[in-house]
Amino acid sequence: MPLHLDTRLAHCGRPAMNGDSGPVNVPVVRTSTVRFDSIEAMHAQVRKRAGGLPISTYGRQGTQTHRALEEAMCELEGGSRAFLTPSGLAAISLTLLALTAPGDHVLAIDSVYQPVRKLDAGHLARNGVRVDYFDPLTERIEDRLRPETRVVYVETPGSLLFEMYDLVPIVAACRERGISVVADNTWASGYLFNPLALGADISLIAGTKYVSGHSDLMLGVIVTRDAAHASRLATTYEALGLAVSPDDVYLALRGLRTMAVRMQQHAHNALAVARWLAQHPGVDRVYYPALESDPGHALWRRDFRGANGLLSVGFRGLAETQLFAIADALALFDIGASWGGYESLVLPATADKLAAHRGWHGTAGVLRLHIGLENTADLIADLAQAIAGAQAAR
């Protein structure tokens, strides 16, 4: 019987025994220069590297600390090669730069992580790469693909409203046409869902979020299945001179060891908060695929092993200023971007941001909550007082 993912997470990427003993954790190896015993030894390593092996002949290419996290991320995502980047956004940029050339077309889901649009407007467009956005819930992908489409870029669930998208028909349409499917898998962070298993070519994760789990580092991870995609990424990675600190890599690997228990607790807490919000008379809708009433619930059940701490909530008849007032009145939820750490966070997703989602028809925007590892009764009491305050002031 194959080992459970939780078991593999505890064992993957550990250092080999040194003789008959060894440490539990991989050492943090810091170096710029890799030194060699002889010119012959150096040439041998350079040849192996040129042959595609993830061998380091210079500090920029990482050390055994980096190899350990890469191995663990391949294990988690079911991939064959992993690349570590200085942030999640760098993973997205690297992937799109590596897979496109002037004249190419990229089709992206319209609810993608917002900075993708900045990359598009600021760099891809300038390089002659056209990006279009589509809504898989209301459009057939076949109608939006063009002869020059090279990449379909997906993120499921979507950012901000957590719409569930079915990757199966998307992958099928792309396979037939030789189009690469790139999935931003940060929501699941490899633990809850594996796009590569459904046929995506690349899965990328902001390790900044649940992998690290403690809001103390920035990191991106790209995982590939086949050698062709790995080779294109490796070439662009080298050209851009990307490098990640072994200290951050070590912290990410340390975070990964407890991701299973953290994720389950985040999901448990978030479901309790989601259920409480859903029955609140002031609440219009809760966006959380693990909630039975969520339109994406059946698909989430089919493809995902669990949920995380992220949810959004829309209120009945509250203006944007009142949405902000709720965020301000929350005592236990810090206001700030990002998520995936142990702490609860709140961030308004305003109507102008949501306008890019074709499926959005609301007016005042929503509050995106990250439900942390605090006690849920405390979090619910905090939400209750903040919502009551905004309603009283109305």
Ligand SMILES: *Cc1c(COP(=O)(O)O)cnc(C)c1O
């Ligand atoms: C946060 C996030 C990113 C970017 O990660 P950073 O490490 O913050 O650059 C990319 N995609 C998604 C879905 C995210 O939530």
